[in-house]
Amino acid sequence: MLQAKLNNGKLITLFEFSKQEIEVLRSDHVFFCPVCKGKVIIKSGSKIIPHFAHQNRKNCQTHEGGEGVYHEQGKIMLYQWLIKQGLDVALEQYISSIKQRCDIFLRVGKKKIALEYQCARIPINEIQKRTGSYLSVGIQPIWILGATNLKRTTKHSFKVDQFLLQFLHQFQDQSFPVLYFFDPHSKLFTIIGNVFQIGKRRMIGNFIIKKLDSMIFLDMFKTSVDSRELFLTEWRKAKYQYRMYQPKKLYGTELSWYNWLYYKGTHREFLPSIIYLPISSQYKMLTSLGDWQSRICLEFIDPIPIGAVFSLNSCHFQFRKSISTDSFPLVQPSADPIMEYLHLLAALGIIEQVSEHEFRKSKNLHHYSHIEDALKGDEELLKELLNIFETKYEHDS
Template sequence: MLQAMDKHGNTITLFTNTYREIVNMKKNAQSFFCPICKGAVFIRSGKKVIPHFAHYSNPNCHAVEEGEGLYHERGKMLLFNWLIKQNLAVELESYIKDIKQRPDLLLHIGKKRIAIEYQCATISRELLKARTEGYRSVGIYPLWILGANQLKRKSAHKLRINTFVQSFIHQFSAQLSPRIFFFCPVANQFIIAHDIYMTSKQLAITTFINSKLNQFSLLNLFDHKLFTSENLYTLWEREKLIFRTKQRHKLSIQQLQWHKWLYSKNVYLHNLPSIIYLPIQSQLFMNKPLWEWQSSFVLEKLALLQTGETINIDSYKRIPKVNTTSEFPLTCNTFNPLYEYMLLLKQLQMFSQQSAITFRKQTDIYFPKTIDEAVIADRHLLHKLKQQKISMFLPK
C-alpha cells in the first residue's frame, strides 16, 4: 500500500517524501498503521523500489491484494500524480466501508465519484463483475485501466484479445464504440484500443491511440476514434483473403463440424457468398465465430428468400444472445449482431429496410464457382463498402 497512518492519525503517502526523509523515518523507528485494519505496517523502500507500506502479518485485511508489485505501484503513483496535476480531487487507496472495497484511485467530480482500478494481474471475470457491481451499488462509476503488461499488440492495427482482456471492454453509451484502456508505467504512456472488430476468436483489428501521460487528460479517455470506411475495409480485405485461401492443415473440432455442415449444404469454402465473413463490431460479445453464424444465417435464411420477400430478424433464433451485463459488465446491453449485419447488406443494396426488424430482399445472392471468382467478388464487395460511411450499430 502507498499510504498508512502515523500514531497521530495523519495520512502518510511515502512517495511524496524525499529519499532522505524516508531514511530518517526508518531510523527513528516511527510507528505506522494500516488505515483499514489498524494493524502495524512497516516501510519498504530502496533505490529500485517504489516506497510503500507492508503488513507485518494480517492476510485477512482488505488492503492486502494479490498481484501488486513494483509495476502496479509505479503505475498507480503516476496516475495519481497525473490527476492531481489536472487539479482534480482524487484519493489514493480510499477504503469504501459499505462495500469493503478499496479502489486504487477514487475521483470526485462534482457530485459524481469514479473508482479507477489499475489492473496488472489476471483476475476472474466473476471478481471483475463483483467489484464493478459493488461500486455501482453505492453510486460510484467504475473505470478499469489495464497494465500494458496485458497488451498483446500484433501490428499497427492488430490486437490479440484473450478472454481476460475482453472482460475489460468499456462502452459508455450506445453511440460510442467499445474500447480497452492500457497504461504503461515504464513508457509513461496510455494506449487505448478503439473501434474493435474481431477477425477470429482472439484476434482483432482496431485503431490505437498512443499518448504520453503529460500530453493526455482525463477527458481524452472518452475521445472517440473510429476507422474510416476506407481504412476498415482495406484492412478487412486482407483478412478476407486469408479466410479464403489459408491452408488449413489442422482444423479445430468447431471448424471441422462447420466444414462438414457446409458439405451437407453442397457448399465449399471457395464458393461461399462474399457477404459471409464481414466485420461486425458486436462480434466482440459473441461466442460463435463470424464465419459460422453468418454462413448459417445466409445459407439457411437469406439465400432461400425470393427477391421481394421479407425477413423478420427476430424470428431467427440460431444467433447466440450474449448477456453483456454478466459477461461484459463494463458495457451497455445494446448489441444485436443480426441487425448490424443487415445494415451492411442494406448498404450493399441487397436488402431494403422495412421496419426496425424487417428487411426486404432486393437482389439474388451470388455464389462464386471458383476460388479466383470468389477473390474477385470479395474485392468488389469490399470496394463498395469502402465508398460508404460506416453505420455505427445502435440498439433497435
C-alpha cells in the first residue's frame, strides 16, 4: 500500500518523500494500516517504489495488490494527474460498506467514482464482484488496464479474450463500448472507442492515444472520431474475408452451420449482404456474427411474404442458448445484440418495427448466384452502413 497512518491519525503518502526523508520516517515513527489498524512497515529500495506492508496480513480485510512496480507507477501517475486538475481525489480509499479498497476514489460533481488500475490478470468472477459492489453503493467503477494487456494487430484491430471483455464500458449516453489502457513507461493513455467484435478473438475500434499530461479526466468520455476510415478499411476487409473464407477442415459449430446452409440450399459465398453486419454488443453472443445473423434472416425474414410480421420474442427463444449469461456490469444499459441487429435491418429498410416486440417485412432478401455480384452488393451495402453509423457517431459526440 502507498499510504499509512501515524499514531495521531495523520495519513502519510510515502512516494511524496525523498529517500532521506523516508529513512527519518522509518526511524522516528510507527505506522498503521488505514483499514485494519494493524502495524505496517516501510518497504523501499533502488528497484521498488516505496510502500507500506503489513507485518501480519492475515487479519486485514483488504489486500495489498501485489501487482508490482508497473502497477504502482501507473497508479501514482494517474493520482497525480487527477490532483493537478483540482479534482477531489483520494488514493487507496477504503470503502467500509463493501469492504473494498479502490486504487483511486474521486468525486466529480455529485458523482462518486472508483478508478481501478488493473495490470494483473485476475479471475473474471472477482472483476464482476468488485464492479457489482461499487455499483450497489452508488459508485461508478472505471477500470483502466495496464497497456501490457493490449495486443494490437493493425491500426484499428486488437486481440480480445473473456478477460478483456469484462472491462468494456458503455455509459448511458454512449452507443458503443469503450476500453481504457495506460502505460506508465511511455505515459501514454489509450482509449479504444466505437468497439466492434468481428471474430471470436478479434475486435476493431478507433484508437485515441494521448500523453497523459495533454488530456483531462473528461476526455476519457470523448471517444467519437471520424468513423469513415474504420469502416472503409477494417470492416470492408473483415466482410471480404468472411465472404471469401474457405475452411480447410470443418468441425463443431462451424460444421453444423455449413450443414444448415446446405439444407437451406445456399452457401456462405451467396448469402445476402445484410448477413455479417457490425453489432456493438456481439460480445454477448456465443455464436459467430455470420451464424446467428444468417439464421435470423433465413428462418424468420426470408420465408415470410412482404407485410408479414415476426416477433422479437421468437428470435430470443430461437437463440436462448446462444446469448451469454455472463454479467457485463460496466455496460449500461444492458445490451441486446438481437434487437440491435433488427434495428439495423430496419434502418436499412429491410424490415419495419411496428411495436415494441414486433417487426414487419418490408423487402425481399437478395440472394446471389455469383461471387462477383455478392462482392459488389457488399460494397454497396457498406456505403449505406457508413451513413447509418456516421449518424450514430455524431449523436455520441
